[in-house]
Amino acid sequence: MTRKKVKLAYISNDSARKATFKKRKKGLLKKVSELKTLCGIDVCAIIFSPYDDQPEIWPSPLGVQRVLSRFKKMPEMEKSKKMVSQDSFLRQRIAKAYEQLKKQRKDNREKEMERVMFQSLTGSNVFLNMNMIGLNDLGLQIEHNIREICRRMETLNNIATMARPSNEEPSQQVEKSFGFDGQMNMEAMQKQQWLVDLMSTPPQQHFGFGGEEVMQPFADTINNNLWPNPFYP
Structure with missing residues (x-):
């Protein structure tokens, strides 16, 4: 059974x-002793x-004086390199938490735009409730996905080109690239043809989502400098 988390408060x-x-004092001194034994360091x-008139000293007054004397002999730069005050420690923690928050916001925004893309493919008119910034984000997300598809297709084509022998017929090369020998998988070929058609279609036709009305690409009609966005730098 796990121990309940202790709230760090007075x-x-x-x-x-x-x-x-x-x-806690007993546990701290035990950890200090283990650190000295395991790592072979002066501590x-x-x-x-x-609650006590005299401070608690470990391991002994002579041992403490030896460690402090060695510390005082170090150059000032070395002594303060990894030292932090309470204020600087809190600032570091706040900065780290802020970076994590920015990353989480970016991930959430990307997932939200992907959800809008899938909803639009089902015929839902989700664009009516979106403002200009949302449309700009959606356009940037679509462009990012298209670039990722192109990159993956290029990688697969390079792998297939390097793997196939030079004396094979083109039909045999296509069959082996799909992982079968005799029977052609028509569904896989149709998917590949769809991707090829998508990449060969002019960019302004990529955003119609199968409807009659063709939407202009957001990145071409909107000046990104007018809409600064932390999620898509």
Whole structure:
């Protein structure tokens, strides 16, 4: 059974705070001892508390003096290279959390645009409720997907070209590229032909989604500089 996560906040109850201090202090000193043994490094610990008149010292006063003396002899740059204050630590955590938030927002926006694309393919008129920024995002997402399809097709073509022997007929090369010998898989060929037709069609016809009305590409009609977007830099 997993232990319940402890909320990192000041313990207002005196007895509970004292019990927690003793328990955590014992665990901390144990970890310091394990770190010294496992890694073979010089380490010391000094703990001040309101419950004792003298600070807790580990491993011994002489050992602490030896570690502190070695630390003071280090160049100033080396001493402060990995040291952080409470303020700088919090700033680093906030910056890291902000970057994670930006990444999550970008992922959510891409998934939202993909959902709109699939809805439009089913005949739903989802564009009526979208503003100009949303249409711009959708156009950029479509362009990204088209580039990805082109890249994957080029990669597959290069692999097929490198793998086939030069003395084979073109029909045999196509059959082997699809992974069968005698019987042609018509569905796979139709899919490949559809992709070829899609890539050979003029760009302004890619956005009609099978309807009668042909939409102009968003990236061509909208100046991206007028619509700055953090999700599609």
